[in-house]
Amino acid sequence: MGRFTFRLPDIGEGIAEAEIVAWHVKVGDTVEEDGRLADMMTDKATVEMESPVSGTVIEVAGEAGDVIAIGSPLVVIEVEGAGNEVDRAPAPKAAVVEQRIAAETPDAGDVARVEQAAAPAPEPKREPAPAPAPELAPSAAGAKAPQPRPAAHSKVMASPAVRKRAADLGIDLGEVRPAEDGRLRHADLDAFLSYNAAGGFQPAGRKGQDEQVRVIGLRRRIAENMAASKRQIPHFAYVEEFDVTALEETRAQLNAGRGANVDGRPKLTMLPFLITAICKLLPKYPMLNAHYDDEAGVVTRYGSVHLGMAAQTPAGLMVPVIRDAQDRNLWQLAAEIGRLANAARDGSAKSSELSGSTITVTSLGPMGGVATTPVINRPEVAIIGPNRIVERPMFVKGADGAERIEKRKIMNISMSCDHRVVDGWDAASFAQDLKKLIEAPALILAG
Numbered sequence: 068m069g070r071f072t073f074r075l076p077d078i079g080e081g082i083a084e085a086e087i088v089a090w091h092v093k094v095g096d097t098v099e100e101d102g103r104l105a106d107m108m109t110d111k112a113t114v115e116m117e118s119p120v121s122g123t124v125i126e127v128a129g130e131a132g133d134v135i136a137i138g139s140p141l142v143v144i145e146v147e148g149a150g151n152e153v154d155r156a157p158a159p160k161a162a163v164v165e166q167r168i169a170a171e172t173p174d175a176g177d178v179a180r181v182e183q184a185a186a187p188a189p190e191p192k193r194e195p196a197p198a199p200a201p202e203l204a205p206s207a208a209g210a211k212a213p214q215p216r217p218a219a220h221s222k223v224m225a226s227p228a229v230r231k232r233a234a235d236l237g238i239d240l241g242e243v244r245p246a247e248d249g250r251l252r253h254a255d256l257d258a259f260l261s262y263n264a265a266g267g268f269q270p271a272g273r274k275g276q277d278e279q280v281r282v283i284g285l286r287r288r289i290a291e292n293m294a295a296s297k298r299q300i301p302h303f304a305y306v307e308e309f310d311v312t313a314l315e316e317t318r319a320q321l322n323a324g325r326g327a328n329v330d331g332r333p334k335l336t337m338l339p340f341l342i343t344a345i346c347k348l349l350p351k352y353p354m355l356n357a358h359y360d361d362e363a364g365v366v367t368r369y370g371s372v373h374l375g376m377a378a379q380t381p382a383g384l385m386v387p388v389i390r391d392a393q394d395r396n397l398w399q400l401a402a403e404i405g406r407l408a409n410a411a412r413d414g415s416a417k418s419s420e421l422s423g424s425t426i427t428v429t430s431l432g433p434m435g436g437v438a439t440t441p442v443i444n445r446p447e448v449a450i451i452g453p454n455r456i457v458e459r460p461m462f463v464k465g466a467d468g469a470e471r472i473e474k475r476k477i478m479n480i481s482m483s484c485d486h487r488v489v490d491g492w493d494a495a496s497f498a499q500d501l502k503k504l505i506e507a508p509a510l511i512l513a514g
Contacts, residue, residue, distance in 0.1 A: 073119065079114075085108060102121075109418070124142060132287070303494075307498040309479070310476070318335050346392050347504065355497060357449075359446055372425060376388070377429035386421065433456075435454040437479060439452045
């Protein structure tokens with residue numbers, strides 16, 4: 068038998084390290100060639116590591132949340148044959164010889180260390196690794212007697228390790244939605260813990276227990292980025308009210324009689340109109356389509372609009388990027404929005420699709436509130452957030468000049484700007500020009 072050390076490969080240009088998001092194996096497991104080993108995260112993109120050989124896992128590099136350098140050992144696998152560590156076996160023997168030689172001296176401390184080294188206890192690195200993803204800290208009673216789940220959900224596709232972890236955490240597998248191919252994985256449990264814990268996954272009739280969930284992976288990246296943004300950027304917010312009645316009528320007309328992806332054109336939502344209007348205005352307001360390097364004291368104003376689109380995923384908030392948004396029509400924007408949102412949700416988005424935005428739009432759709440104060444996606448200097456559309460009675464001036472009350476569709480649009488780069492007057496001027504376009508949608512469609 069030999070040992071095969073799988074080292075973390077180069078998984079992206081300029082990437083020096085990656086974080087362990089979840090383990091799919093533990094010490095003692097048998098892994099097949101091309102079997103899943105671990106999920107590694109870098110630059111908000113998660114990459115799945117696969118085993119190049121078949122064998123038994125005898126060492127793992129750490130636990131979920133640890134950061135591993137590129138080229139460092141990730142997993143050691145015992146394989147048939149010599150493996151790729153022909154020079155590793157003599158090393159422990161040499162260490163023991165040196166200790167025995169040192170033990171021949173009358174120093175009692177040296178003797179004690181040799182006895183400890185000669186003991187049959189396993190090496191620290193070969194101890195079974197902790198659970199492969201963020202673990203809860205159960206109460207003492209829960210730790211003594213974890214309650215197994217009933218067999219009612221035995222038809223749910225999940226590995227024994229996933230089932231055991233779910234049972235230990237008191238999670239009903241029937242309530243967890245798999246992210247891919249219908250099979251539940253540890254990442255699905257992580258997503259359930261992150262976003263559904265407040266819903267009470269404890270067994271019915273039991274008092275909820277205190278929980279501790281490690282902040283790792285994408286959630287940790289989000290926390291770090293948001294903290295840095297609020298700490299270093301002097302935000303100011305601007306909110307304006309938009310009458311989107313005419314825009315909604317135009318959108319309905321363009322979608323009339325059209326199912327999803329008829330003739331390759333998807334149905335239009337509000338976002339393509341908003342993005343088109345933003346792209347029309349940014350050449351007039353270049354200070355909004357910019358990055359600020361606070362260390363160098365340099366503002367870079369971009370000629371192209373690489374628009375970040377904040378998207379909620381089971382793992383957390385991601386910002387896929389619509390490249391050259393200014394060159395796309397409404398239907399092209401709608402198609403790209405759908406493609407990127409799906410890629411972000413199922414984890415297939417590439418690192419290049421999750422970086423390089425110059426300005427961001429964030430929308431909660433019908434879940435949105437009356438107004439929001441979004442956090443700037445650093446190093447950008449502005450973020451725009453459309454809010455929920457509501458119907459309200461409004462005074463409307465008719466063609467005859469007389470005012471009357473009509474039911475109108477109203478939406479607030481919020482902006483957060485970096486006050487080091489964007490003045491309040493510029494933000495207000497941009498919002499008023501955006502209001503003119505949104506309230507007269509023909510101007511958006513005009514070339």
